[in-house]
Every structure is written in C-alpha cells, then in structure tokens.
Amino acid sequence: MKRISIDPITRLEGHGRIDIFLDDQGDVANCYLQIPELRGFEKFCVGRPVEEMPNLTQRICGVCPEAHHIAATKALDNVFHVDPPPAAKKLRELLYSIFVATDHTTHFYALGGPDFVVGPDAPAAERNIIGVIQKVGMDIAGRVLKMRRDGHKLIKMMAGRAIHPNWGLPGGVSCGLNEEKRAEIEKLGRDAVEFAKFSLQLFNDVVLGNSTYVDLIKHDMYAHQTYNMGTVDENNHVNFYDGKIRVVGPDGKERFKYDGKDYQEYVAERVEPWSYLKFPYLKQVGWKGLVDGIDSGVYRATPLSRLNAADGMATPLAQQEYQRFYETLGGKPVQPTLATHWARLIEVLYVTENWVRLATDPEITSSEYRVLPTETPTEGVGCVEAPRGTLTHHYVTDERGLVTKANLIVGTTNNNAPICMSVKKAAQGLIKKGEVNEGLLNMVEMAFRAYDPCFGCAAHTLPGQMPLEVRLRDPQGNLVQRLTQYVD
Numbered sequence: 197m198k199r200i201s202i203d204p205i206t207r208l209e210g211h212g213r214i215d216i217f218l219d220d221q222g223d224v225a226n227c228y229l230q231i232p233e234l235r236g237f238e239k240f241c242v243g244r245p246v247e248e249m250p251n252l253t254q255r256i257c258g259v260c261p262e263a264h265h266i267a268a269t270k271a272l273d274n275v276f277h278v279d280p281p282p283a284a285k286k287l288r289e290l291l292y293s294i295f296v297a298t299d300h301t302t303h304f305y306a307l308g309g310p311d312f313v314v315g316p317d318a319p320a321a322e323r324n325i326i327g328v329i330q331k332v333g334m335d336i337a338g339r340v341l342k343m344r345r346d347g348h349k350l351i352k353m354m355a356g357r358a359i360h361p362n363w364g365l366p367g368g369v370s371c372g373l374n375e376e377k378r379a380e381i382e383k384l385g386r387d388a389v390e391f392a393k394f395s396l397q398l399f400n401d402v403v404l405g406n407s408t409y410v411d412l413i414k415h416d417m418y419a420h421q422t423y424n425m426g427t428v429d430e431n432n433h434v435n436f437y438d439g440k441i442r443v444v445g446p447d448g449k450e451r452f453k454y455d456g457k458d459y460q461e462y463v464a465e466r467v468e469p470w471s472y473l474k475f476p477y478l479k480q481v482g483w484k485g486l487v488d489g490i491d492s493g494v495y496r497a498t499p500l501s502r503l504n505a506a507d508g509m510a511t512p513l514a515q516q517e518y519q520r521f522y523e524t525l526g527g528k529p530v531q532p533t534l535a536t537h538w539a540r541l542i543e544v545l546y547v548t549e550n551w552v553r554l555a556t557d558p559e560i561t562s563s564e565y566r567v568l569p570t571e572t573p574t575e576g577v578g579c580v581e582a583p584r585g586t587l588t589h590h591y592v593t594d595e596r597g598l599v600t601k602a603n604l605i606v607g608t609t610n611n612n613a614p615i616c617m618s619v620k621k622a623a624q625g626l627i628k629k630g631e632v633n634e635g636l637l638n639m640v641e642m643a644f645r646a647y648d649p650c651f652g653c654a655a656h657t658l659p660g661q662m663p664l665e666v667r668l669r670d671p672q673g674n675l676v677q678r679l680t681q682y683v684d
Contacts, residue, residue, distance in 0.1 A: 197217050197219065197220075197225065198217070198218040198222075198630070199215055199216065199217050200215070200632060200637075201213055201214070201215050201220065202214040202216070202640065203635055204398040205225070205406040205644065206641065207306070207307040207310070207324075207645055208485065208644070208645070208650075208651060209257065209259045209649070209650040209651060209653070210229070210231070210233060210649070210651025210652040211232060211233050211651060212229060212230060212231045212627050212644075212651055213229075213230050213232070214228070214229055214230075214619050214623075214640065214641070214644075214648075215228045216623050216625070218630060221630075222626060222627075222628070222630025222631070224620070224624040224627050226620070227504060227619055227620035227623045228470055228618050229372055229471070229615055229616045229644065230315070230470055230471060231472050231473050231651050232372040232431055232472070233651065233652065235652060235653075236249055237253060237256050237602075237604065238602045238603060240252070241591070242599050242602060243598055243599065243602065244598065244599050245599075246272065246275055246573055246591055246597050247272065247494035247597065249268040249271065249589070249591060249599070250264075250265045250266075250268040250269045250272065250364045250365075251265070251360070251362060252613075253265075253604070254268070254587065256604075256606075256653050257652050257653045258360075259299065259302070259358045259650055260299060260582055260583060260584070260607075260650060260653065261294075261297045261359060261361070262291065262295035262355075262361060263580060263582035263583070263587055263607075264587070264589070264606075265355075265360075265361055265363070265364055266291070266580050267578045267579060267582075267588070268578060268589045269364030269366070269369075269578065270288075270388070270578030270580065270589075271576045271578030271589040271590065272366035272576065272578070272591075273366055273367060273577065273578070274457065274575070274576025275366065275573045275574060275581055275591055276571060276576075276579060277496050277574070278568075278571070279331075279367075279567065279572075280367050280368040280369075280565075280589070281557050281562075281564045281566070281567055281625065282559055282562075283372065283560065283562035283564050283565045284367070284369050284566060284567075285438070286557055286560055287354070287372065287373065287482075287560065287565060288364070288369060288415060288437065289437040289438070289550070289554060290354070290381070290551065290554040290555060290560065291351060291354050291355060291361075291363075292429060292580065292609065293436070293547040293548070293551040294347050294381075294547075294551045295351060296543070296583055297343070297388055297392070297426050297544055297547045297548050297551065298344055298347030298348065298351075299511070299543070299583045300499075300540050300547075300583055301340060301344060301347075301391075301395070301544065303540065303648045304544075305325065305340045306324075306325045306328075306410050307645060308540075308645055308646060308648070309328055309597075310322075310327055310328050310597075311323065311638070311645065312322045312402060312403045312409055312537070313328045313332060313402055314327040314328060314330075316412070316635060316638055316639050317635030317638070317639075318635075320638070323638065325664060332398075334662050335611060336398070339391060339394065341362045341553055342387075342391075343388060346384045346387065346388065347368075347388075347606040349384075350381055350384060352438075353377055353381075354377075354381075355369075358523065365566060365568055366569050367569050368566030368567060368569060369566065369571070370566075371565075372562065372563060372565040373560060373561050374561065377559050378560060380556060381551075381555045382555040385548060385551040386552055389513070389545070389548045389549055389551075391544075392543075392549075393425040394455065394547040395541050395544060396517060396541050396542070396545060401569040402523070403537075403538070404538075406574065406669050408635065411537055412533040413538075414525070414532055414590050415625070417621055417622050417624070417626065418532050418533045418534050418622060418627070418642075418643060418646075419531045419532040419533065419587055420488050420496070420531055420614060420617060420618065420621070421446040421488040421490075421531060422488060422492070422495055422496050422531070422614055423444065423445055423446065423451065423481070423494070423495035423496070423502075424443065424444050424445045424496055424501035424502075424504035424505045424529060424612065425441060425496065425497040425498065425501055425505055425585070425586055426442060426497065426501050426502030426503075426505035426506055426586065427439045427440065427441055427442070427444070427580075427581045428441075428453075428477055428505065428507075429510060431510070432506055432507040432508070433501065433507065433509055434502050434510065434546060435581070436580060437580055438580075439579075440453050440454060441453070441455075441456055441458075441459070441579065443462070443478065443505065444504060444505050444506045444529065446489065446490050446529070446531070448490070448504070452478070452480070453585075454681050456579030457576075457577040459577065459588055459590075459605070460479075461479065461480075462477050462478060462480065463479060463588075463660060464477055464478075465477075465482070465546065465605070466483060469644050471612070473518065473608075473612045473651070474609055474612065475494035475612050476495075476605055476609060476610055476613075477495070477610070478494075478495055480493075480647075481493035486615075486616055486617045486620075493615075494613045494614055494617070495510070495610065496585075496587045496610070496611055496614045496616065497584075497585030497610035497611060498537055498585055498611060498646075498648075499536055499539040499542075499543050499583075500533070500536040501585070502543070502581065503518060503530070503539045503542065503543075504528060504530060505527040509542070510546070510550070511545075511546050511549035511550060511553070512549070513545055513547035513549055514542055514543075514545045514549060517542045518542055521535075521542060522536060533614075533618050533643060533646045533647070534642065534646050536646040536647065539650070551665065556645060571648035572595055573593045573595075574592075574593060575591065575592045575593065576590075576591055577589065577590045578590075583607065583648060584606070584611070584647065584648050584650055584653075584675070585606075585607030585608065585610040586605070587606055587607055588603070588604065588606075589602075589604055590602065590604070606653040607653070608647070608651060608653055609653075611647050611649070614647075615644050615647050615649060618643040618644060619640055619641075619644050620641045621643070622639065622640045622642070622643035623640050626640060627640075665678070665680050665681075666679040666680075667679075
C-alpha cells in the first residue's frame, strides 16, 4: 500500500498533516488527518484561581484570543452567580462583533481566498496572500489591511490590548466607553459595513462569476450529510454572543435546542489513537464512526452550519444575502463544505451591521458596566460562537475559587470528525489510479481549509491513557529504539 503525505498542511493555525493511503489500483483506500501537537490547557487550568481563566485560556491562541476571553468571562458570571448589567453585555457583544469581523476577514483573504482568487491549481508559491495581492491589486489589499488595523485598534481601545485583552470580569467588564470613543467605533463600524459589502461583491465577481468555481463548490466530493449546530436568538436568527444552541438534522429540521449550560446532555466526546484532538458528537444520536447520515452523531459547527441552523439573520443587509445564498444554492440545508467561504462573508456583513447597531445604542456609554460578585464560586459554563464554531468553557471550582476541573470544546474541536471525513472524501474523489500532482493535493487541502481550523485551540484530549510513540534513529536514519505508552 502506497502512502502520500501532505506534511505540513498549509494555511491554518497550528500543525497537522494528511496521510493518504492508496490501494493496489492507485485509488484511495483511506485517509487520515493527524494533529501531532498537544496544548493541554484543560490540565493547566486546574489549581488556578478561576478569575484567571479569561486571561489564561486566551493564550491558547493568538488568532482568536477574544473568543476564549469572552467565553471564559461568561463562564465566570455563572461561577460567581452574578448577572452583568445590560450595558456590560452590550459592550462585550460590541467587542465580539469587531473581533469576528476582523478574524473572518483574515481567513477569507489570507487562508481560504487564495484557492479561488489565484486558483486551486496555481503554483504553490502563488497560493498565498502575496499571490492574492498580485491578482487583485494594492488598492484592494489596502482595504483588507485597513479592516484588520481598524479592528485591532478598537479592540485595544476597548479592552486594553489588540491581542490578549485584559477586560472581562465576572459581572461585567473593567471599563466602559466615553462619547469620543463611541463615535470613533461607530465611524469605523460604518466603514466596516462597506468593506463587508465590497467583499461580498468581490466573491460574487471572482467566485460566483466563474462557473468552474461554482461547480467545484457544488461538487459532491466536498459535500456531507451531517447535523448542523449554531447559536440563535429568540427569533432563531444567528447570534454570536448569546442565545440557545440549535441543532438541525441533515434534512434541515430542528433536532435539539438547548442552553449552553446543558451541553453535556447533548454533546459527548471521545478520542481516537491517531489524533490529539477530541471527537465531539451528538450524545442522543450516538457515535457511529466517521460517517454521514441522520443516524450518525457527527455534526458541523461552522459559518455554514450557523446559517443552516438558523432561520435568518438579525440585520437587514445580511438577511438579503442569506436569502440569496439559499436561492442560489438550491434551498436549505446547504451541505457542500466549500460554500462555507460564502457563508463566512455573509457573517462579516452581519457582525459589522451589529457593530454599528451596538455602537449607536444609547446605553453603550452607561457607567453601569459591572456588578460585583458576592456569592461563593461553584461551577459555570460560558458559550459564544467562535468564528470557527460553537465555543464552550466549563469550570468547576472549590469554595476558594480554585479550578478543580476544566473542559473546553472549541470551534475546531466540534469539526474534527467532519474535517477528517472531508479530506478523505475529497482525496477519494480527486486521486484515481495513482495519478497525483500538486494541484490535486491542494484541492484535498481545500477540504479542511474551508473550516478555518485552529488546531492549537483544539489540541486537547480527554484525561487518561493518551497513546504515545517515540522513535529513536541513528544519524543514518536507522531505527534504534521504539518507546511506546498505551500503544498496541
């Protein structure tokens, strides 16, 4: 059996490789996505004061620290049994909207976009942000950079730092907004809405205007029949900061809808010997392996999943794009993985509209942005929609407020099983009779890239017997010794 390794896989946060195994006919017999890194933050948290969690856990990642910061802060609200004032919740959601807009922009233009802007079979040296700039021009590149610069500037203005903010507290936030800062946030928010509209037009011209790309998006080798998860408000519209978690089946019908604090009744986790990532699945459906279908507990939590799980968007312009999305792709649910890129841009429009809405809310400059906790800490769960999917932080403490147990289900962790399924199906659809080239292998990578994986965030395994193998080789590469722990 022949093995083809894509090592390292590119344009992601973290490390990983794809091993493709060919049978005697040169067709794909199996395919594995392997994540060789272990961060272990769940264990690092044990024994630490729980109030450190918003600042400690955001060190998991430099790409999405705000997601961990806000999820951990919401968990602290519940640990200390305190309800933040309305202004605090709005401030948190405002910061979070700015963050999501900035993060989604990075993924589309720097990580996912090159496959469409310069082409999936372009030379490897061109399939990057430099290739995108050369293709679209410096004016567009300048708009992208301005969007990111503005986002980080405002995050620093509100929360103290552009990366790894120090702001969230149980019961609220550490500081509010004055009118001068509010006005600047509003101004840059209106610019951001225009940028989101521009990005959707660019997608329309470059991707939807190219029949080859449309056929690729719709192709069955990138499609899966899975459950879809996302947070919704009281109207079943997409919400990133708060609401209930809704799960719809492959048929688009609602299957579950629950509060984040009850996640353990609906989501279970397992491990496989070949990855440091956990494999969550729908507990009440059950684990049937890495397979599609309504009887499989595999689910996806992505921008596409959020749209599939919702009945619409809460802002007018995003709602128009939402409707056009489903009209173009044949109705709900949309299952092709590559459609996630389009869904992501619709979300950029939504969060920038929400950014302006919150920045113009009269209560956003209120001085009532913190309620001091008075009760003994116990246990709490905090959930938000990270750009990559539903994010859950769960802490249990002793009476002194020291963490005794921590569980994190991050966006990418939700998607571990479907990512594995996606790279395998893409490989099986693309590689025939042993014919392999650089372009085909990149198209296999496109299957995971649409998920915007953040493996540094996701590399947590359940406590217990994690398989480990160490191979010692001499300078000539000969195997000298093999050391194993919990490996058959």
